[in-house]
Amino acid sequence: MKFKFTWPMGIIIALVSFMIFISTFLYLSFTPKYSHNLTSEDYYKDELNYQQEIDLEERGNSLKENVSIKKVEKGLLISFPSEFEPSKISGTISFKRLSNEKIDFTKPIKLKTNKLLISDDILVEGRWDVNINWNVNEVSYLYKEKLIY
Structure with missing residues (x-):
């Protein structure tokens, strides 16, 4: 018997192929393989x-000189403006990873020199959003950078 394609x-x-495609797409979109979170809860x-x-x-x-971030052998070196006395600089540095919020971290700024080293041990390769909120003499500043580590 010969099969004739009509x-x-x-x-x-x-139609059956299209229904299989749509069903597969719906199934995959509702499985928890990917986390679709906002970048902030608030x-x-x-x-x-x-x-x-x-x-x-x-x-x-x-400012004449703003905060700068440079990758060095031991991690990330964050340099603050030399026009300010290091002991008067305070604030926080936030590292956010959009792909995994479990490895986000925040460090307080406590300086003896105008440079701060973020160790290689706590940084994972990939894209980071860095927010540096810092104050000098009750004047606040903000520095943001998106970097690939």
């Missing part, structure tokens, strides 16, 4: 403070 059979095969509250962040960043950019 156009109604082609339509049926196309996303909408953060947006209200966004203009303040812009002002703090502009204040930092108006």
Whole structure:
């Protein structure tokens, strides 16, 4: 017996293939393989403070020398402006990893010199969002950088 392929059979095969594709797509989109989290739990509250962040960043950019981040052999070297006395600089450094919030961390800024080393041990290769909130003489500054480590 010879099988004859007709156009109604082609339509049926196309519809069944499409239904299998859609079913597979729906199944894969609802499995917890990927985590679809917001970058912040207080996303909408953060947006209200966004203009303040812009002002703090502009204040930092108006300095003669802003914060800089450089990769060195032992980790990341963060340099603060030399125009300020290191003991008067305070604040926090936040490292956020969008792909895995479990490895996010925040460090306080305590300086003896104008440089701070973030050790290689706590950094994982990949993309990091670095936010440095720092204060000198009750004046606040903000430095943001997205870097690939």
